[in-house]
Amino acid sequence: MLNLDHLPDIVYAIQHVSFEDLGSLEDTFYQLGFRVRYFEAGVDDLKKAFEYKGLTIILGGPVGVNEIQDYPFLQSEIDLLKVRLEKHLPTLGICLGAQLIASALGSKVFAGHTKEIGWSKLQLESTENNLLSPLSNIPVLHWHGDTFDLPDHTILLASTEHYPNQAFQLGTNILALQFHIEVEADALEKWLIGHTTELRQAQIDIQKLRQDNQIYAPALTSPTKQIIENFMKKIII
Template identity: 35%
Template sequence: MGTIAAGRSAVVIRHLDIAHLGSFDDLLRERGYEITTIDACDLSPDSVEMIDADLVVVLGGDMGAYQTDEYGYLVDELDLLARRLENEKPTLGLCLGAQLIAHALGGRASKGKSVVIGFRDVNLTEAGRDSPLRHFAGVPVMQWHGDSFRLPAGATRLASSADYSNEAFRLGDYALAVQFHPELTGTMYEEWIAQGTAELARHGIDAAELLEQRDRYAEQMEQAARAMLGEWLDTL
C-alpha cells in the first residue's frame, strides 16, 4: 500500500452527475484524502478551496473546454485552474478535465476531427513508459469524446492514439492529464451507454458492441487505473 495522506483534502470538480470519481473514490479515501465534490456550475472567483486543496481532480463532462459562451461557469473554472497550476499544486484531469488544464494554460482545446467512443489502444511515448501511465501498456482504455487540445507550454506528452496525438500529458510531477476515462467502472460504463443512446445512434455506434468491450476490458483497465493513480499519488 502507498503512503497514507492523513488529513489531506481532495476537491473534485464535477460537470455531469454520471461522470464521477468512479473507481478512484475508494483509492483516494484509502490514502487518507478527505473528498469534497463541487459542481463546476457552483464555482466562483472566490472558490479558494479549489486553489488551496492538497489535490484537485477535474472530471469529465458533455461540453467542450472552449464552450465558455454556452457554459459561462467554465470561465471561473479555467481561471481557478490557471492560478492553481501556476503554483504547481497537484491536479489530475480526466477527459474534459485534461482539456481544461491544457486550455487554462494556453494549450487551447477545440472540437476534434472525430468522435471516439469505446475501448481503444493508446501508444505510450518514452516519457509515458517511464511514468505512472506505464500500467496502461497493452491495456485498452475507455474513450468517450470528440474534442482535442494542443499541449500547453512545458507539458510532456505521455500518450497518443490512432485518433488523436494528445491522449495524456504531465506538467512536472504536479499535474497529470488524460483524455480517456481511467476512473470508469463497468457499472458506470453501462449507465453512460443507457443515457447516451441518441448520441450512439447519431454516430452509428452499436451499444451491444460497447457492452461486449466492457466485459472484455473493464476489469483490466480498472486494475491498471488503480495502479496508475496509486503510483502518481506516491510522487506528491
Template identity: 35%
Template sequence: MKVLAIRHVEFEHLGNIAKYLKQKKIEYKYFDVWKEEKVKNLEEFSALIICGGYMGVYESSKYKFLKNTLNTTEYFLKKQKPILGICLGSQVLAHILSANVFRGDKKEIGFFDVFKRSEDELFGDFPHTFTAFHWHGDTFDLPKSAKLIFSSKMYENQGFVYEKAVGLQFHIEVSKNMVFEWAEKYREEIEKEKIDTKSWEKVKEDVFFTMEKLLFSFLEKFLHRI
C-alpha cells in the same frame, strides 16, 4: 490530505478514483460547478481532479460555470499542487497552458487501444499498449513544455504531463456500470453517431480489471507527490 474534484455533470464522477480514495481513507469533496461559484478555503485541498463533461472548454460563454473550473485550476497550477484532468479536464489544462483546444475530425467513443509514447515515473507500471474507454469529440495541441505520454490511433494527444499536472483524454476511471449509464444518458448522441453499444457488452472483465489496476498504480504515485 484532502482532494477536490470538479464535476461538470452529476453522473460523470470520479468512478474508481473514489474507490481508491475510500480504500486509502483519503478525504475528497465534489465541487459541482454548475451549482456553486466557488469553493471556500481552497488552500485546505492538497490536489485537484477535474472530471469530464459534454461541453467544450471553448464554450465558456454558453456554459458560464466553466469559468469556475478555469479559475480553480489556475489556482492549483500557481500553487504547484498536483492536478489530474480527465477528458474535458485534460482539455481545461491544455487551454490554461495556452494550447489550442478544438473539435476533432471524428468522435472517439468506445473501447480503443492506447499507446505509451514516452516514459514517466507516474506511469511506470503501464504497458506499451492497453485498452481504455474513450468518449470525446474535442482534442488539443500538446502544451508547450508538456511531455506527451499517450496516443491512440485516432488522436495523437491522449495524455501529457506538465510539472505536477497530468492530462488524460481517455477514461480509466470508469466501471462497467458507469459506461452503460453514460450510454443511456447520452442515448441521443449514441444514436446520432451510430455507436454499437451492444459490442461493449462483449468487453471482457479483464479490461475493466486492468484499467482499475493501472489507475490505482498511477494514483499511488500521483498522490505521493503531495
C-alpha cells in the same frame, strides 16, 4: 501501506455531470486513507476546490471548453485553473478536465476530425518513468470529440491512432488524461443512458460498447490504482 502523509487527507472532485464521477478511483482513495468531496460545476462555488492545496480532480462531461457563451461557468473554471496551475497545486484532469487544463496552460482546444468513443489501447511514449506504463497493452475507454494542442513545457505520455495528444504531465503535480481510467464494469449503463443522443448521432454501436465494457473495465482497476499511487507519492506540496 503507501505513505502519503505529505498530502491533505481530502480529495476534491469537480463534476460536470452527475453520472461521470470518480468511479473506481473513489475506492482507491478510500483505501489510501483519503476522504472525497464532490463539487458540481455550474452549481457550486468552485473557488474552494481550485484553491485547495491538496489534490483536486476535474472530471469529464458533455460540454466543451469552447462553449463559454452558453456555459459561462467554464470561463470561471479556466480562470481559477490558470491560477492553480501557476502555483503548481496537485491537479488531475480527466477528459474535459484534461482539455480545461490544456486551455488554462494556453493551448488551443478544438473539435477533432472524428468522435473517439470506445475501448482501445494507448501508444505510450518512451518517456523515462512514464506514469502510464501500467496501461501497457491494456485498453482504456475513450469518449471525446474535442482534443487539444500539447501545452508548452509539458511531457507527452500517450497517443492514439486518431489523436496524438492523449495525456501529458507538467512537473510532478499536474496530470491530464483525455481518456477514462475511472470507468467501472457495473457503472457504464448510466453513461449509455445519459449520452444516448451523442452515441446515436455518432452512430456508435451501443450494444458493443456495453459488451466491451464488461470485458475490459475489470482489467483496468489494478493499473489505475497503481497510476494514482505513483502520481500521488511524487506530488510535492
